[in-house]
Amino acid sequence: MIALITGASSGIGEATARRLAREPGAQLVLVARREERLRALAGELGGDVLVIAADLTDEAAPARIAAAVQERHGRLDLLVNNAGAGWRGTFGDVGTANLRRTMEINLDAPARLVEALLPLLRASAPSAIVNVASTAGRVARPGSGAYSASKFALIGWSDALHLEEKPHGVHVGLVNPGFVATEGFPQAELVDSFATRWMVSTPEKVAEAILDAGPGGKAERYAPRPYRLAALARVVMPGLTRRVLGSGGGAVLGTSTGADAADRAAR
Numbered sequence: 001m002i003a004l005i006t007g008a009s010s011g012i013g014e015a016t017a018r019r020l021a022r023e024p025g026a027q028l029v030l031v032a033r034r035e036e037r038l039r040a041l042a043g044e045l046g047g048d049v050l051v052i053a054a055d056l057t058d059e060a061a062p063a064r065i066a067a068a069v070q071e072r073h074g075r076l077d078l079l080v081n082n083a084g085a086g087w088r089g090t091f092g093d094v095g096t097a098n099l100r101r102t103m104e105i106n107l108d109a110p111a112r113l114v115e116a117l118l119p120l121l122r123a124s125a126p127s128a129i130v131n132v133a134s135t136a137g138r139v140a141r142p143g144s145g146a147y148s149a150s151k152f153a154l155i156g157w158s159d160a161l162h163l164e165e166k167p168h169g170v171h172v173g174l175v176n177p178g179f180v181a182t183e184g185f186p187q188a189e190l191v192d193s194f195a196t197r198w199m200v201s202t203p204e205k206v207a208e209a210i211l212d213a214g215p216g217g218k219a220e221r222y223a224p225r226p227y228r229l230a231a232l233a234r235v236v237m238p239g240l241t242r243r244v245l246g247s248g249g250g251a252v253l254g255t256s257t258g259a260d261a262a263d264r265a266a267r
């Protein structure tokens with residue numbers, strides 16, 4: 001199985017690479033900006049690992065990645081669109097500039113990568129795409145509107161793509177993580193409090209969900225599974241959900257969207 005994972009330099013992407021490396025015959029392609037991180041991981045995993053350092057928001061990145069995969073393997077069985085980021089702030093404070101940069105990495109980048117790799121995925125069918133969205137793509141919280149907008153959009157696009165690619169033998173799975181402690185999303189406010197620590201999961205659990213949503217797998221997985229109740233509550237009890245999120249719950253949960261490594265380094 002040839003599997004490409006974006007955002008493999010940390011968090012959920014790194015855990016997914018480690019998990020996929022244990023699959024028999026797995027040959028990985030690791031993509032992110034921090035090349036040294038990818039090379040260190042590739043060295044640790046051993047075997048046939050292709051490292052591609054790329055900023056996925058660059059215009060030329062998708063074509064360059066597709067050419068490298070075509071040249072090295074001539075096929076692709078699994079594409080995991082995991083790279084993503086979020087920057088906190090109310091719309092009144094951070095405005096459309098924040099919306100634009102968030103949509104660029106969380107929606108445009110995976111869509112452009114799929115566009116470049118779809119011919120190879122179809123030619124390799126049965127194959128799969130797994131898009132890593134978020135429970136925030138079902139329920140919006142104060143302070144992370146741009147992030148939620150990007151993940152709502154990613155989910156809508158993935159649902160359509162699932163139906164469109166089925167006849168071509170390309171399974172499209174969706175994974176919606178809840179709160180997961182990673183570099184970009186440390187969830188510090190939740191982890192620091194005994195009352196909320198239980199809500200925070202691990203990248204390894206999400207990696208298992210990504211495998212579940214991979215080739216021949218599920219159309220949608222929450223990780224951990226109980227987070228689907230938050231999405232359900234938003235649909236069946238919208239008024240109550242808004243009241244909870246607009247009060248103390250929103251204040252706590254609204255602080256959990258992090259920034260990517262480059263942004264953190266700049267601060």
Ligand SMILES: NC(=O)c1ccc[n+]([C@@H]2O[C@H](COP(=O)([O-])OP(=O)(O)OC[C@H]3O[C@@H](n4cnc5c(N)ncnc54)[C@H](OP(=O)(O)O)[C@@H]3O)[C@@H](O)[C@H]2O)c1
Pocket residue numbers: 006007008009010011012013031032033034035037054055056057082083084085086105132133134135136176177178179180181182183184185187259260261262
């Ligand atoms: N952690 C959570 O609570 C949580 C919850 C729901 C959904 N998610 C989603 O899960 C995914 C992974 O997040 P994470 O928690 O593992 O965060 P993370 O540790 O910050 O990982 C993000 C990954 O994306 C890569 N990335 C970011 N911008 C990129 C760009 N422009 N080009 C290429 N790669 C880029 C980063 O690599 P480089 O910096 O090396 O480029 C990094 O490997 C994201 O889509 C996120 O929205 C996370």
